[in-house]
Amino acid sequence: MxxxxxxxxxxxxxxxxxxxxxxxxxxxxxxxxxxxxxxxxxxxxxxxxxxxxxxxxxxxxxxxxxxxxxxxxxxxxxxxxxxxxxxxxxxxxxxxxxxxxxxxxxxxxxxxxxxxxxxxxxxxxxxxxxxxxxxxxxxxxxxxxxxxxxxxxxxxxxxxxxxxxxxxxxxxxxxxxxxxxxxxxxxxxxxxxxxxxxxxxxxxxxxxxxxxxxxxxxxxxxxxxxxxxxxxxxxxxxxxxxxxxxxxxxxxxxxxxxxxxxxxxxxxxxxxxxxxxxxxxxxxxVSNKMNEVMKVLTIIATIFIPLGFLAGVYGMNFDTSSPYNMPELGMRYGYWLFWVLVVVVSMGLLLFFRRKRWL
The missing domain is CATH 3.30.460.20 (CorA soluble domain-like)
Known part of the structure; x- marks a missing residue:
């Protein structure tokens, strides 16, 4: 012009x-x-x-x-x-x-x-x-x-x-x-x-x-x-x-x-x-594509919120000789039970999202 x-x-x-x-x-x-x-x-x-x-x-x-x-x-x-x-x-x-x-x-x-x-x-x-x-x-x-x-x-x-x-x-x-x-x-x-x-x-x-x-x-x-x-x-x-x-x-x-x-x-x-x-x-x-990306990222973040909580709790430095120590720290299979809990929580959240049709 x-x-x-x-x-x-x-x-x-x-x-x-x-x-x-x-x-x-x-x-x-x-x-x-x-x-x-x-x-x-x-x-x-x-x-x-x-x-x-x-x-x-x-x-x-x-x-x-x-x-x-x-x-x-x-x-x-x-x-x-x-x-x-x-x-x-x-x-x-x-x-x-x-x-x-x-x-x-x-x-x-x-x-x-x-x-x-x-x-x-x-x-x-x-x-x-x-x-x-x-x-x-x-x-x-x-x-x-x-x-x-x-x-x-x-x-x-x-x-x-x-x-x-x-x-x-x-x-x-x-x-x-x-x-x-x-x-x-x-x-x-x-x-x-x-x-x-x-x-x-x-x-x-x-x-x-x-x-x-x-x-x-x-x-x-x-x-x-x-x-x-x-x-x-x-x-x-x-x-x-x-x-x-x-x-x-x-x-x-x-x-x-x-x-x-x-x-x-x-x-x-x-x-x-x-x-x-x-x-x-x-x-x-473009908006729908961005929404799909945000949905995936939100689901991943939501799954890791409880996992981060569990990892934070069991990552605390407690003295095992103290009578107020965490009882799970002395369990023979405590480490494996922790990972089982992580998997159960993750799968439970995924099933919940699917039931709500968010996935």
């Missing part, structure tokens, strides 16, 4: 609309890829500069321009200026800590959401801001790094008869949002496995590592919640907007994404309750 506040404090006093990169540099140099298609033909290629993307604004076919890397704000300024994007939206694109939001313009729509995917090596969730602008015949997407969750979308575009090739830009935008939301379910499945495994460990043998896992799960759920809660309102607003860029045929698909988003949010809330329950289970298990 402190790191995020410092990033925002760095832009204090700047004029509105000034594009300032907020975040971490995750790629050395911006990369530009283009998918140009219509119903009969598809072209897929990469270009070396942002200026080579400008001609696709006025082409009659659909163009998906993807930009990896946000640290070079000149790229955002140039493409925003050429495509008529408002300076405040350019500022939002460069701010990777931006809350998911929707802005509807006259001839374009801007959407910024969080793209999540699991890092199997470090067992954590990677969050990346994904922003895109779509107009009548183009979609421009902005990512922090190379690699995303859109392989299925690209595969559908490469197909000869996909629905997306016959639809307008709003449908392509829908498929991108749908791919991100569907990947939220992958994240939830990943967390479900961790939650179940942690719950089993807590019941069998709780350890401090389990407590660290619980706190890590809470942080990950907070991350997912921050990404999904604003998205529900955004998609609902996108589905209800009267902007001509949203075709009536696409609204049904957007409503389906809305249902998926609500399902993800419900799952997140369920997992939050489960993780809170895991913390209670951990504390109860």
């Amino acid at each position: 402190v790191r995020h506040l410092k990033r925002h404090a760095a832009t204090k006093g700047d004029r509105p609309g000034r594009v300032v990169f907020v975040g971490q540099k995750k790629i050395e140099k911006p990369e530009f890829s283009i998918i140009n298609y219509d119903r009969t033909e598809l072209q897929e290629f990469k270009v070396g500069s942002i200026e080579e993307c400008f001609p696709f604004r006025d082409k009659p076919v659909m163009s998906w321009i993807n930009i990896d890397g946000l640290h070079d704000v000149s790229v955002i300024e140039k493409i925003g200026s050429h495509f008529g994007v408002h300076p405040l939206i350019r500022e939002d694109i460069a701010n990777t800590e931006q809350r998911p939001k929707l802005e509807i313009g006259d001839d374009y729509i801007f959407l910024s959401i969080k793209m999540l995917y699991p890092n199997e090596d470090e067992n954590r969730i990677i969050s990346e801001q994904f922003s895109f602008i779509f107009g009548e015949n183009f979609v421009i997407s902005f990512q922090e790094r190379s690699g995303d969750v859109f392989d299925s979308v690209r595969a559908r575009l490469r197909d000869t008869v996909p629905r997306v090739r016959f639809m307008t830009s709003d449908y392509l935008a829908y498929t991108l949002v749908d791919a991100i939301v569907d990947h939220y379910f992958v994240i939830m499945e990943h967390l479900a496995v961790t939650v179940e495994a942690t719950e089993d460990d807590l019941i069998d043998d709780p350890s401090p590592d389990d407590l660290a896992t619980i706190h890590d799960l809470k942080r990950q759920l907070i991350l997912i919640r921050k990404a999904t809660w604003p998205l529900r309102e955004i998609i609902s607003r996108l589905e209800r907007t009267e902007n001509p860029l949203i075709q009536q045929t696409t609204r049904l698909y957007i409503r389906d994404v809305y249902d998926h988003t609500v399902q993800v949010i419900d799952t997140v809330e369920t997992f939050r309750d489960m993780v809170s329950g895991l913390l209670d289970i951990y504390l109860s298990s």
Whole structure:
């Protein structure tokens, strides 16, 4: 949280609309890829500069321009200026800590959401801001790094008869949002496995590592919640907007994404309750474990109280020549009788504890 506040404090006093990169540099140099298609033909290629993307604004076919890397704000300024994007939206694109939001313009729509995917090596969730602008015949997407969750979308575009090739830009935008939301379910499945495994460990043998896992799960759920809660309102607003860029045929698909988003949010809330329950289970298990230890120690101490008394009595230094000496000291089998008494007292106490169901 402190790191995020410092990033925002760095832009204090700047004029509105000034594009300032907020975040971490995750790629050395911006990369530009283009998918140009219509119903009969598809072209897929990469270009070396942002200026080579400008001609696709006025082409009659659909163009998906993807930009990896946000640290070079000149790229955002140039493409925003050429495509008529408002300076405040350019500022939002460069701010990777931006809350998911929707802005509807006259001839374009801007959407910024969080793209999540699991890092199997470090067992954590990677969050990346994904922003895109779509107009009548183009979609421009902005990512922090190379690699995303859109392989299925690209595969559908490469197909000869996909629905997306016959639809307008709003449908392509829908498929991108749908791919991100569907990947939220992958994240939830990943967390479900961790939650179940942690719950089993807590019941069998709780350890401090389990407590660290619980706190890590809470942080990950907070991350997912921050990404999904604003998205529900955004998609609902996108589905209800009267902007001509949203075709009536696409609204049904957007409503389906809305249902998926609500399902993800419900799952997140369920997992939050489960993780809170895991913390209670951990504390109860540790308390029960401590009670078992204390019970054993108490029983041992209780058994040794009478034994210590006997040992103390017969350990006193009495003069055997005195007429007031202890009579047992002169017994032939006194030593062995003492140990028999010790065993009898110990066994008697153990039977008493068992009868009381303390053992």
